[in-house]
Amino acid sequence: MDIRRDRLLLGALAAGGAYTLVTTFTPSLRFAYRSPSLHLVVETAAGLVALLAAYLVAGRLREGPRLDDLLLAYSLALCGGGSLFLAAIPVAAESEMLDRFSTWAPFGARLLGAAALALAAFAPGRPLRSRVSLMLLSWLAAAVTLAAIAALTASLTGRLPLPVPPGLDPRSSYVPHVVGPTGVLVGQLASVVFFALASVGFARRSRQGDELLAWFAAGSVLAALASVHYLLFPSLYSEWLYTGDFLRLGFFVLLLTGAAREIHSFWHAREEAAVLVERHRIARDLHDGLAQELAYIAVEGRSLGRERSSPKLLELAASADRALGEARRAIAALSEPLDQPVALLLAQAAEEVTSRSGLRLTLILAEDVDVPPTAREDLVRIVREAVTNAARHSGGESVAVQLADGSDVRVRIIDGGAGFDPDTVSEGFGLASMRARAEALGGALRIRSAPGRGTEVEVVLPSSRFAS
Numbered sequence: 001m002d003i004r005r006d007r008l009l010l011g012a013l014a015a016g017g018a019y020t021l022v023t024t025f026t027p028s029l030r031f032a033y034r035s036p037s038l039h040l041v042v043e044t045a046a047g048l049v050a051l052l053a054a055y056l057v058a059g060r061l062r063e064g065p066r067l068d069d070l071l072l073a074y075s076l077a078l079c080g081g082g083s084l085f086l087a088a089i090p091v092a093a094e095s096e097m098l099d100r101f102s103t104w105a106p107f108g109a110r111l112l113g114a115a116a117l118a119l120a121a122f123a124p125g126r127p128l129r130s131r132v133s134l135m136l137l138s139w140l141a142a143a144v145t146l147a148a149i150a151a152l153t154a155s156l157t158g159r160l161p162l163p164v165p166p167g168l169d170p171r172s173s174y175v176p177h178v179v180g181p182t183g184v185l186v187g188q189l190a191s192v193v194f195f196a197l198a199s200v201g202f203a204r205r206s207r208q209g210d211e212l213l214a215w216f217a218a219g220s221v222l223a224a225l226a227s228v229h230y231l232l233f234p235s236l237y238s239e240w241l242y243t244g245d246f247l248r249l250g251f252f253v254l255l256l257t258g259a260a261r262e263i264h265s266f267w268h269a270r271e272e273a274a275v276l277v278e279r280h281r282i283a284r285d286l287h288d289g290l291a292q293e294l295a296y297i298a299v300e301g302r303s304l305g306r307e308r309s310s311p312k313l314l315e316l317a318a319s320a321d322r323a324l325g326e327a328r329r330a331i332a333a334l335s336e337p338l339d340q341p342v343a344l345l346l347a348q349a350a351e352e353v354t355s356r357s358g359l360r361l362t363l364i365l366a367e368d369v370d371v372p373p374t375a376r377e378d379l380v381r382i383v384r385e386a387v388t389n390a391a392r393h394s395g396g397e398s399v400a401v402q403l404a405d406g407s408d409v410r411v412r413i414i415d416g417g418a419g420f421d422p423d424t425v426s427e428g429f430g431l432a433s434m435r436a437r438a439e440a441l442g443g444a445l446r447i448r449s450a451p452g453r454g455t456e457v458e459v460v461l462p463s464s465r466f467a468s
Helices: 003-025 036-058 067-088 096-122 134-156 182-206 211-232 243-308 311-335 342-357 373-394 429-440
Strands: 032-034 240-242 360-365 398-405 408-415 444-449 455-462
Touching: 003 211, 003 243, 036 067, 036 134, 036 240, 036 243, 067 096, 067 134, 067 243, 096 134, 096 182, 096 211, 182 211, 211 243, 240 243, 243 311, 311 373, 342 360, 342 373, 342 398, 373 398, 373 408, 373 429, 373 455, 429 444, 429 455
Parallel strands: 360 398
Antiparallel strands: 032 240, 398 408, 408 455, 444 455
16 A cells, blocks of 8 residues: 555545535635636636646557556546636627536536546556557547537527526525536536546556556545535536636646656656666676776786786786776676665675675665665665775674664664774775765764774665655
8 A cells, every 4th residue: 555645645535525514514605706707717727737637648648558548638638628618718708598508518528527537547457559649539539529519519508408596696605505407416416426436446546556546536536526516506607616616626736746747757767767778888888898908907917926926916916806896896786777676785785795705794674765776876885885894894703784764764784893982093085985975865974883892884864855
């Protein structure tokens, strides 16, 4: 269960529910306020936001065309087009016939959009094969549906009943009035059901890792509550602004936010893929160039040093061996996937050092800790340096590496060696390098040691630095 996504859904439910209760039971608040201009602004904003969200969602069809995404794009385009072309544009006309059109036509578009959204929530995510652009297909289907709704409504305008009882004034909307034509009441109730079903379906599917659907689930909650508001007081007045309109606008804003985050995640993934390709290229160049030359220097240096009994040449060969080891570690790091768990990388780094030094290694690593790739690389280098120092200077037989997560990410390297007095020992290059890496990540490096009690190196990084 993703706690963050559940909080988003529960937050929308709590906010929308509180808004509904306050509106219903506060005597000074009404369900409707006369403001033709503000009503026009809300309808236009809702339409534009819905169409933008539809466009962003339709972009998923380019990456992997699926039936559920096609229905999502269609339903949003239908809702957005209904608000913009069937409500906002005709609302300025003062003809009674157009007034009926601008109330019934958007109502039909919203009802069909809600039904399509519920279908999208439960539609299988199977791939689609089509020779035409599915993005274009979703927009064309929505346009044809809107045209059919407009034509049908225009042909029936003279016979359509008044959307609300003639004697009911919106200024009396201090209390609920569940009245109106049966078709309107059934339609509003159906919208509540459709949006509620959509919320359940999207919430269930979002647990499979699709963040966009979590935003759709939360938005569908607001849309269902908006339909409840429209049911509590007749809402098909074109010159009045309703409390449900703000919930409907909030629905579209949540969808747009989710779609925008989806686009951001897509480009971030593209960037990571490009970085990985470049890392592999650098790794190949290092392997075929630098590593080969260092290996040649090491082999020839040892051979010449033995032939001539030259300590300097043997020392040069040993230095080349160490440089070759660093090059190979760099090649390995560059070749690793960017999403490898930090716990695995720390374990590999510590085991690499202890396997050569003979130290006994204890690993206590939380597997669910997640940090960005750059931070993972710095933490690996800090652990490798700290374990190397323990092998060279502690005089102990064991070392422990710990990784824990809470309010902070904490990495500890603890050896069972002789220890030292930090106040009397100068900070060498290795320790200064570890401290600089920790501070570059927004954290801190702490050294705890005493003669006869071993040494603990702790890196503390604030988790807030890595919050997505």
